[in-house]
Amino acid sequence: MSHVIETKKLCRSFGKEETLVKALSDVNLIIEEGEFTAIIGPSGSGKSTLLQLVGGLDEPTSGDIFLDSKKISQMSGTELSDFRRDHIGFIFQAYNLIPVLSAEENIEYIMLLQNVPAQERSKRVKEILQAVGLQGKENRRPAQLSGGQQQRVAVARAMVSQPRLILADEPTANLDSHTGAALLDMMKQLNEKENMTFVFSTHDPMVMERANRIIKLHDGCIVGDERRSA
Amino acid sequence: MIHLNYRLALRNIFRNTRRTGLTVFLIASGLAALLFTDAFIRGMSVSMIKTSTETFLGDAQIHKQGFREANDIDIYLKDNAHLYQTLENIKQIKNYAPRVITGAMLSSSENVTSVIVYGVEAKREMQVSKLKQAMLKGVFLSDKKGEIIIGDDLADLLEVDLGDRLVITLSQAHGGDLSQALFRVSGIYHFDDRFMNKGIAVINLQQGKEIINIQGVHEIVLRLDSVDQASDKSIKLWDELNNNELETLSWRQLIPQLSNILDMSQYSTLIVSIIMSLLVALGLINSMFMSIYERHHEFGILLAIGTRPHQLFWLILLEGLYIALLSVMAGLLLGGLLSYWKSIAGIDYSGAEFSGVSMSEPVYLVIDILAFIKISGFILMITVLSCVYPALHAARLQPSLAMKKVL
Numbered sequence: 001m002s003h004v005i006e007t008k009k010l011c012r013s014f015g016k017e018e019t020l021v022k023a024l025s026d027v028n029l030i031i032e033e034g035e036f037t038a039i040i041g042p043s044g045s046g047k048s049t050l051l052q053l054v055g056g057l058d059e060p061t062s063g064d065i066f067l068d069s070k071k072i073s074q075m076s077g078t079e080l081s082d083f084r085r086d087h088i089g090f091i092f093q094a095y096n097l098i099p100v101l102s103a104e105e106n107i108e109y110i111m112l113l114q115n116v117p118a119q120e121r122s123k124r125v126k127e128i129l130q131a132v133g134l135q136g137k138e139n140r141r142p143a144q145l146s147g148g149q150q151q152r153v154a155v156a157r158a159m160v161s162q163p164r165l166i167l168a169d170e171p172t173a174n175l176d177s178h179t180g181a182a183l184l185d186m187m188k189q190l191n192e193k194e195n196m197t198f199v200f201s202t203h204d205p206m207v208m209e210r211a212n213r214i215i216k217l218h219d220g221c222i223v224g225d226e227r228r229s230a
Numbered sequence: 231m232i233h234l235n236y237r238l239a240l241r242n243i244f245r246n247t248r249r250t251g252l253t254v255f256l257i258a259s260g261l262a263a264l265l266f267t268d269a270f271i272r273g274m275s276v277s278m279i280k281t282s283t284e285t286f287l288g289d290a291q292i293h294k295q296g297f298r299e300a301n302d303i304d305i306y307l308k309d310n311a312h313l314y315q316t317l318e319n320i321k322q323i324k325n326y327a328p329r330v331i332t333g334a335m336l337s338s339s340e341n342v343t344s345v346i347v348y349g350v351e352a353k354r355e356m357q358v359s360k361l362k363q364a365m366l367k368g369v370f371l372s373d374k375k376g377e378i379i380i381g382d383d384l385a386d387l388l389e390v391d392l393g394d395r396l397v398i399t400l401s402q403a404h405g406g407d408l409s410q411a412l413f414r415v416s417g418i419y420h421f422d423d424r425f426m427n428k429g430i431a432v433i434n435l436q437q438g439k440e441i442i443n444i445q446g447v448h449e450i451v452l453r454l455d456s457v458d459q460a461s462d463k464s465i466k467l468w469d470e471l472n473n474n475e476l477e478t479l480s481w482r483q484l485i486p487q488l489s490n491i492l493d494m495s496q497y498s499t500l501i502v503s504i505i506m507s508l509l510v511a512l513g514l515i516n517s518m519f520m521s522i523y524e525r526h527h528e529f530g531i532l533l534a535i536g537t538r539p540h541q542l543f544w545l546i547l548l549e550g551l552y553i554a555l556l557s558v559m560a561g562l563l564l565g566g567l568l569s570y571w572k573s574i575a576g577i578d579y580s581g582a583e584f585s586g587v588s589m590s591e592p593v594y595l596v597i598d599i600l601a602f603i604k605i606s607g608f609i610l611m612i613t614v615l616s617c618v619y620p621a622l623h624a625a626r627l628q629p630s631l632a633m634k635k636v637l
Contacts, residue, residue, distance in 0.1 A: 057534055058630035078538050085536020096531045096633075100241035105234065112234050113536050157535070 003069065004165050004197045005031035005054055010063035012049050012220075023049040024220040027063070033164070034195045036188060038207050041217035047201035048169055050217065054199070055088055055167045056080045068164065085113050089158030091168035095150040097142040103153045104129070104138035110161050128156040132186060148179035155183060159190060165197045172204045181206055235541070239548035243556075246521070253517040254557045260510040261561025261609045262568060265602055267502055269569035270577070271495050272596035277579075279457055281591070282488055283481045285421055286359045288327075288451035289460045292471055292478045297448060303332050303403045307476070308446040317450070320467045322459050325357035328447035330438040334400035336380075336431055338388035345384065345431045347398060349438020358453045361419060361432065368392045368417030373434050378413035381427030382420045390415050398431070402443040411441045422580070457481075503605065510609065511616040518550065518620040529624050530632025543625035550617025554610045562606055569595050 010027040013020055024046045031037055039047045052058040053065060056072050065072045068087060075083060084090075097106045104125055111121045129135055132152040142150050151171060158166050168187075172180030188210050191198050200207050208214055216224030243250050283289050297305040307313065317326050330349035335342055352371040356362045361379070362370040371377050378396055380388075390396060394415050402409045413433065421427055439445065459465055460480035471478035482489040522529070532542060576592030 052630040055534070057530075057633070058628065078540070081533065081536055081538045084534065090534050092531070092633075096527075098238070098528065098531070100238060100245060101234075105237075109234065110535055113538075113541075 002033050003030050004033050004035075004067070005029065005199070006066040006069075007050075007054070008064045008066075010050075010053060010065060011061045012046075012053060012058070013061045022220050024053070024060075027220070027222055029215070029222065031165075031197060031199060033197055034191070035213050036191045036198045036211050037213040037215060038200045038202050038211035039215045039217060040202060040208065044219075045217040046220040047217055049220075051167050051169055051199065051201050055090060056084055085110065086161070087163050087165060089161065089163040089166040091151070091154050091158045091166065091171045093170040093173045095142070095147070095154045095174075097150055097153055097157070099142050102139045102141055103134060103145065103149075106142070106153055107156045107160050110157060114161060116161075124160055128160045131190075132156045148175050148183070151175060151179075151183060152186075155187065159194075159196070162194070163196070165199065168198060168200045168202075170202055170204070171200065172202070172206060177206070180204065184210055235545055235548060239545055239552055242521075242525075242545075243549050243552050246524075249517060249521065250553065250556075253514060253553055254560055256513045256517075257510050257554070257557035257609065257613055258560035258564055260506045261558060261606060262565035264503055264506050264605050264609070265561070265565030266568050266572075266595070268499055268601050268605060269565075269573065269595040269597050270593065271499050272598055272601075273573070273577075273593045275492050275495060276596055277591060277593045278488060278492070279481070281422075282485055283457060283460075284360055285364075285423065286361065286426060287481055287484060288358050289454040289457055290452040290478060290480045291484060292450040292452065292476055293448065295475060295477045298477065298479075303401075303442055303444070303448065306330070306403070306444050306446040306448050307450070310446075313450075313476075316470065317452075320470065322455050322465055322467055323452055324455050325354065325453040327351060327354035327358040327451045328435060329355075329449045329451060330435060330442055330444065331448045332400050332438075332442050334398045334431075336384075336388065337397045337399070338390045338394065340389040341387060343384070343387055345380075345429055347400065347438065348430060348432045349435040349442075350432055351435040358451045360421075364419040364421050366418050366420045368415065370417055371432065371434050372416075373436070375434070375437055376413050377416040377434055379417040379419055379432045380415060381430060382418050383424065383427040384429070384431065385415070385418050387428065392416070392418065396431075398433070398441065400441065402441070404443055407443075409441045409443070411437070452478075503608070507609065507612045511612050514550070514553070514613055514616040515619060518546070518617050519623070521549075522546070522620050522624050526627065526632045527634065529627055530629045530634075533627065533629040534633065539625040543621045546621035546624050547614065547617050550614050550621070554613035557613060558606050558610050561609065562602065566597070566602065569597050573597055 007027050007029045010024055011022070012024040013022050015021050027050065039050060041047050049058070053060050054067070056067070060073065067083065070083070072080060072083070098109065101109065107125050107128060108121050111124065125138070129138055132155055134149060134152055134156070137145065137149060142153070145153065151174070172184060175183065184206055187198060190196055200211065202208070212228060214224070214226045215222060292307070294305050294307045317323055328351060332347050334345060334347045336345045350371065352373050356370070366382055368379070371379060385391065388396065392415050396413045396415060397410055398413060399408060399410050401407070454460060461482055468478060529542060533539065573595040576594045578592045580591060
């Protein structure tokens with residue numbers, strides 16, 4: 001298996017002098033292709049910071065991050081944008097859809113950024129909407145969808161461009177248990193079927209149940225790394 | 231991508247219709263005010279030129295070289311059929327009228343005052359000035375001996391009315407002998423100009439020549455096809471009628487103070503435009519920043535999912551362009567309608583005096599389509615440029631900070 005993510009002595013601090021907070025300290029981590037990984041830990045343990053750094057949304061104070069063996073700190077702003085666009089899918093806790101675009105347009109947006117031809121875009125949007133069970137709701141705007149439906153659109157948006165890595169920040173936190181479980185099952189299915197790599201930051205036992213690797217963070221340090229068959 | 235950006239930008243500007251509406255209203259009002267000001271200043275200029283040239287001055291005047299500097303009645307254009315034939319042959323000259331001019335004492339049985347006496351040829355004078363239209367009482371000159379017309383203020387000063395006797399006493403040309411002549415008031419006129427009403431008396435040309443003792447005229451007033459020709463030095467009349475003998479000057483040279491005021495009014499429009507544009511730009515920058523701060527989170531998402539910073543920059547600029555287009559259309563409509571209305575109805579300034587020029591008629595706004603296009607284009611450009619800074623700010627956002635711990 002190839003390394004999708006590799007971090008070396010990754011550190012991230014916020015503030016200066018007396019107000020200095022070390023969010024991550026010397027984190028060395030390797031995520032292999034096809035893993036369904038849950039990063040767990042109490043609030044403030046550095047889960048979200050780690051995902052932000054791995055996703056190229058933030059810059060480390062020190063240390064290196066390699067995505068598909070490419071060092072992201074050496075990438076320019078545009079290169080990083082293109083890298084995120086082509087290789088990483090994001091699922092956010094608060095869904096984070098573009099409010100003025102319909103479900104279909106939200107999913108299509110990333111493919112437009114990738115210059116996917118119109119016919120191909122239309123086909124893939126239809127397929128993914130069917131996969132997440134949102135047929136017939138393609139023209140609804142986010143405000144016209146329930147929380148679960150919005151998160152399904154977010155999942156569809158993250159996966160439609162078939163990235164190698166999906167980073168999900170507490171994707172079930174705002175969903176009821178039934179909807180959350182259904183969504184996780186869908187993601188697990190895609191992970192097994194498409195060999196997509198999923199990394200979750202979560203408190204949710206349902207995620208942990210399905211994960212084949214659990215990384216425990218505490219005060220910015222990895223304090224546990226358990227691999228298991230899900 | 232381009233099509234979705236168009237849609238996204240269009241939908242974004244209507245997300246907060248009240249803010250977009252207020253922004254559009256601000257820019258459109260600024261533009262409408264600018265257009266109206268431009269049309270008003272043009273109308274005012276036309277009105278001032280018209281008042282100045284049509285009342286008595288003419289579009290241009292011919293004198294003998296040296297007359298204007300010395301103001302000497304001995305310097306006159308001798309009667310010359312060739313000169314009049316030349317004037318007839320120049321196509322830009324619509325009409326012309328010869329005059330004699332001299333300073334004189336004008337006395338009635340009750341009072342005496344100094345005046346400028348003009349001798350005019352009645353039929354020709356009617357074609358170049360508004361003397362006849364200004365008559366309050368009596369009749370205009372009819373080339374009969376002994377006729378004199380004066381302004382109402384002068385009539386009050388001399389305590390005379392129609393038919394009353396007036397005596398002109400003046401110093402003749404060629405030696406300065408005193409000459410006196412008796413006239414009867416045949417008409418009283420009124421202009422919105424104190425000097426014209428109090429300082430001038432008008433008699434027939436032939437009698438003027440006789441009492442001044444000259445065989446010629448001091449001045450030939452020209453009425454041109456268009457007042458603009460007075461500023462057009464490319465037309466041949468200026469070359470033909472300016473030589474060692476003749477000095478021909480346009481109204482711009484005859485009343486340079488008015489010409490300067492008109493030039494200054496163009497700078498006034500420019501200054502008003504700059505101030506207005508600054509207000510529009512600051513208002514828009516504020517509005518765009520409010521809109522961008524509200525959407526920091528969303529921009530963070532767009533950047534996170536792979537939108538390039540420059541794509542975000544163009545998206546915001548596109549929103550600015552839409553706002554600019556909406557505002558310019560609204561401003562053009564508002565400013566155009568207001569200006570059009572006042573170009574027909576006019577703004578009543580009659581009786582008011584600007585820089586020594588009395589406005590005898592309402593000011594009718596003059597719409598210059600090219601100027602309207604230029605001003606609108608300028609506002610469009612300023613509006614879009616005002617969005618550059620907010621757009622740069624958005625494009626430089628760090629996704630994680632913009633989303634603030636969402637991920």
